[in-house]
Amino acid sequence: xxxxxxxxxxxxxxxxxxxxxxxxxxxxxxxxxxxxxxxxxxxxxxxxxxxxxxxxxxxxxxxxxxxxxxxxxxxxxxxxxxxxxxxxxxxxxxxxxxxxxxxxxxxxxxxxxxxxxxxxxxxxxxxxxxxxxxxxxxxxxxxxxxxxxxxxxxxxxxxxxxxxxxxxxxxxxxxxxxxxxxxxxxxxxxxxxxxxxxxxxxxxxxxxxxxxxxxxxxxxxxxxxxxxxxxxxxxxxxxxxxxxxxxxxxxxxxxxxxxxxxxxxxxxxxxxxxxxxxxxxxxxxxxxxxxxxxxxxxxxxxxxxxxxxxxxxxxxxxxxxxxxxxxxxxxxxxxxxx
Amino acid sequence: xxxxxxxxxxxxxxxxxxxxxxxxxxxxxxxxxxxxxxxxxxxxxxxxxxxxxxxxxxxxxxxxxxxxxxxxxxxxxxxxxxxxxxxxxxxxxxxxxxxxxxxxxxxxxxxxxxxxxxxxxxxxxxxxxxxxxxxxxxxxxxxxxxxxxxxxxxxxxxxxxxxxxxxxxxxxxxxxxxxxxxxxxxxxxxxxxxxxxxxxxxxxxxxxxxxxxxxxxxxxxxxxxxxxxxxxxxxxxxxxxxxxxxxxxxxxxxxxxxxxxxxxxxxxxxxxxxxxxxxxxxxxxxxxxxxxxxxxxxxxxxxxxxxxxxxxxxxxxxxxxxxxxxxxxxxxxxxxxx
DNA sequence: TTGTTGTCAGACAGCGTTGTCAATCGACCA
DNA sequence: TGGTCGATTGACAACGCTGTCTGACAACAA
Numbered sequence: 001x002x003x004x005x006x007x008x009x010x011x012x013x014x015x016x017x018x019x020x021x022x023x024x025x026x027x028x029x030x031x032x033x034x035x036x037x038x039x040x041x042x043x044x045x046x047x048x049x050x051x052x053x054x055x056x057x058x059x060x061x062x063x064x065x066x067x068x069x070x071x072x073x074x075x076x077x078x079x080x081x082x083x084x085x086x087x088x089x090x091x092x093x094x095x096x097x098x099x100x101x102x103x104x105x106x107x108x109x110x111x112x113x114x115x116x117x118x119x120x121x122x123x124x125x126x127x128x129x130x131x132x133x134x135x136x137x138x139x140x141x142x143x144x145x146x147x148x149x150x151x152x153x154x155x156x157x158x159x160x161x162x163x164x165x166x167x168x169x170x171x172x173x174x175x176x177x178x179x180x181x182x183x184x185x186x187x188x189x190x191x192x193x194x195x196x197x198x199x200x201x202x203x204x205x206x207x208x209x210x211x212x213x214x215x216x217x218x219x220x221x222x223x224x225x226x227x228x229x230x231x232x233x234x235x236x237x238x239x240x241x242x243x244x245x246x247x248x249x250x251x252x253x254x255x256x257x258x259x260x261x262x263x264x265x266x267x268x269x270x271x272x273x274x275x276x277x278x279x280x281x282x283x284x285x286x287x288x289x290x291x292x293x294x295x296x297x298x299x300x301x302x303x304x305x306x307x308x309x310x311x312x313x314x315x316x317x318x319x320x321x322x323x324x325x326x327x328x329x330x331x332x333x334x335x336x337x338x
Numbered sequence: 339x340x341x342x343x344x345x346x347x348x349x350x351x352x353x354x355x356x357x358x359x360x361x362x363x364x365x366x367x368x369x370x371x372x373x374x375x376x377x378x379x380x381x382x383x384x385x386x387x388x389x390x391x392x393x394x395x396x397x398x399x400x401x402x403x404x405x406x407x408x409x410x411x412x413x414x415x416x417x418x419x420x421x422x423x424x425x426x427x428x429x430x431x432x433x434x435x436x437x438x439x440x441x442x443x444x445x446x447x448x449x450x451x452x453x454x455x456x457x458x459x460x461x462x463x464x465x466x467x468x469x470x471x472x473x474x475x476x477x478x479x480x481x482x483x484x485x486x487x488x489x490x491x492x493x494x495x496x497x498x499x500x501x502x503x504x505x506x507x508x509x510x511x512x513x514x515x516x517x518x519x520x521x522x523x524x525x526x527x528x529x530x531x532x533x534x535x536x537x538x539x540x541x542x543x544x545x546x547x548x549x550x551x552x553x554x555x556x557x558x559x560x561x562x563x564x565x566x567x568x569x570x571x572x573x574x575x576x577x578x579x580x581x582x583x584x585x586x587x588x589x590x591x592x593x594x595x596x597x598x599x600x601x602x603x604x605x606x607x608x609x610x611x612x613x614x615x616x617x618x619x620x621x622x623x624x625x626x627x628x629x630x631x632x633x634x635x636x637x638x639x640x641x642x643x644x645x646x647x648x649x650x651x652x653x654x655x656x657x658x659x660x661x662x663x664x665x666x667x668x669x670x671x672x673x674x675x676x
Numbered sequence: 677t678t679g680t681t682g683t684c685a686g687a688c689a690g691c692g693t694t695g696t697c698a699a700t701c702g703a704c705c706a
Numbered sequence: 707t708g709g710t711c712g713a714t715t716g717a718c719a720a721c722g723c724t725g726t727c728t729g730a731c732a733a734c735a736a
Binding site for chain 2: 003046048049050051052053055056061073074076077078080081084093094095096097098108111112113115116117118225251254255257258261280281283284285286287288
């Protein structure tokens with residue numbers, strides 16, 4: 001009593017296997033009576049087509065990959081949820097692949113994975129979405145891909161993104177509007193796509209309001225809580241202490257809040273703190289974090305969607321911008337009087 | 339210029355495809371000279387065997403599934419990391435499948451997925467690990483599985499777990515040792531496997547120290563931040579306000595901390611808060627959370643390992659207990675004087 | 677010499693689908 | 707009546723691998 005195959009169904013229904021195949025793939029030219037009979041047998045026998053056989057014989061494997069590289073846990077979860085949801089409605093499955101290391105070998109591993117698994121396409125999370133090696137390798141093998149939040153070649157390859165510059169600028173302007181003039185900034189790691197963008201937004205806002213970019217007020221972290229904590233400690237113990245700190249992601253903003261607590265600086269009365277991402281921590285930390293809502297779920301959802309559409313006849317847009325949203329909570333307030 | 343197949347390699351090496359297959363699968367009876375030649379060609383041609391063809395022709399698909407059902411994001415991430423790491427070293431791939439709904443249809447969906455994808459085995463996350471329907475369905479199709487943190491039939495089916503009762507008891511005793519006598523408890527949702535266990539640990543600790551279990555001090559949440567916040571608000575506004583609250587997971591503990599802040603109760607001087615899981619929030623919230631470290635990563639890692647070992651000749655242990663660890667941080671302190 | 681054993685390698689039949697092409701069957705038109 | 711055409715169906719060869727079986731050859735014993 002092994003696996004139930006298309007032959008079992010065809011025999012039971014008194015038709016050829018090809019007809020069963022036609023029914024399963026909703027192909028035309030099957031009498032509705034025949035279709036109904038086959039469908040009934042499929043149900044009764046609890047038949048499930050082998051996807052391995054399908055991808056071997058056919059053109060599609062109904063499998064796409066989500067490729068990422070040490071991003072924060074919350075980010076991955078949101079991405080995955082978004083992609084998974086879209087996969088579900090389209091009958092696709094999702095293979096997740098954390099791609100560690102940026103060297104050539106892992107890039108080839110990636111190509112290997114795609115080839116071995118017959119992936120129909122891949123969704124590339126940052127910072128991979130900016131890696132020319134990865135893109136080249138994928139192109140070489142003619143593998144469809146959609147990039148999430150890339151910063152280069154927005155029009156050359158398809159992608160889904162948000163405007164990090166505008167968002168960082170708007171957040172900085174929000175702080176300026178609250179009266180802050182000494183606004184610290186915790187930058188992301190050098191080389192990461194969005195790092196430059198968010199910093200650019202910060203500087204643009206300052207300059208357009210006649211404020212200087214003081215290097216003493218800018219520090220750098222690795223997008224992690226610990227690095228944010230360390231950077232905030234340095235920033236807050238400088239002679240010219242900022243009255244507000246804009247951390248370029250929420251994890252580092254959480255570190256900043258911790259540092260402020262350590263130093264006995266009440267938030268927001270003595271120090272305002274803003275983050276970026278609107279990840280889970282932003283909503284559960286106290287005080288709740290003013291931040292930029294990054295539409296991670298939505299971006300992954302749309303990326304998967306673009307992938308699917310490009311597999312069909314449709315010609316989806318090359319690139320798609322998803323709007324961000326300012327989320328003002330209790331971690332920011334007017335500049336202290338002194 | 340299509341895909342490179344085993345035929346291309348065999349032709350180039352001047353051997354039969356079977357010999358290439360032997361080399362790739364490290365089978366015996368191949369002259370080392372031949373083996374080397376084949377390996378060289380595989381490298382040169384950048385050949386990647388098709389896993390679809392493999393799973394169709396052979397016995398194994400090199401694919402396992404991680405099945406879960408609306409757990410918290412952090413939990414999934416840890417599980418996934420653990421499983422993924424083990425998969426990587428064994429050359430397996432991981433299919434993630436969020437199984438929504440507990441009804442019969444989704445159970446059949448699950449079986450369908452396993453059949454369609456030729457999964458070699460599945461790792462079952464709670465609360466699925468206790469679902470008799472799921473277990474029955476998997477058994478029916480003779481599919482290997484390992485359960486994570488089940489609470490029933492520990493010896494009947496293979497599983498990896500930790501001792502929730504002992505952990506909850508130890509945490510409660512820690513609070514008692516700090517002098518607390520009115521210790522609130524925020525329970526998990528009814529029906530969830532670990533809910534009973536953790537509550538049991540709480541009551542055992544109280545009783546063994548001559549304290550009563552006061553229903554006024556017990557409330558219930560859904561393992562989410564919001565539900566924890568709501569439960570804590572109720573708990574802290576009762577006439578007999580507790581001096582410590584033990585929330586049965588970290589998300590609800592974070593909600594409790596928020597509620598305390600709202601009410602102007604300093605932590606830990608006026609209220610101690612303890613959580614369970616040692617998830618990411620526990621480490622970034624202020625004050626940092628005293629909690630029980632649940633070895634999620636380790637459990638998933640071991641579960642995947644047991645799966646792999648059971649596929650080989652080995653007979654891994656039926657069940658494996660992973661030790662938990664108390665993590666005492668700044669959210670707990672001695673009972674306030676009044 | 678003949679048989680026996682062990683090592684190495686190839687031929688060939690699946691695995692469960694889809695794609696291609698040909699066959700059958702009415703219906704419809706001239 | 708015969709021919710044409712669309713709708714419906716089936717036969718059969720892929721797809722790229724593994725498992726099984728068989729063959730060739732060398733080494734060794736009887």
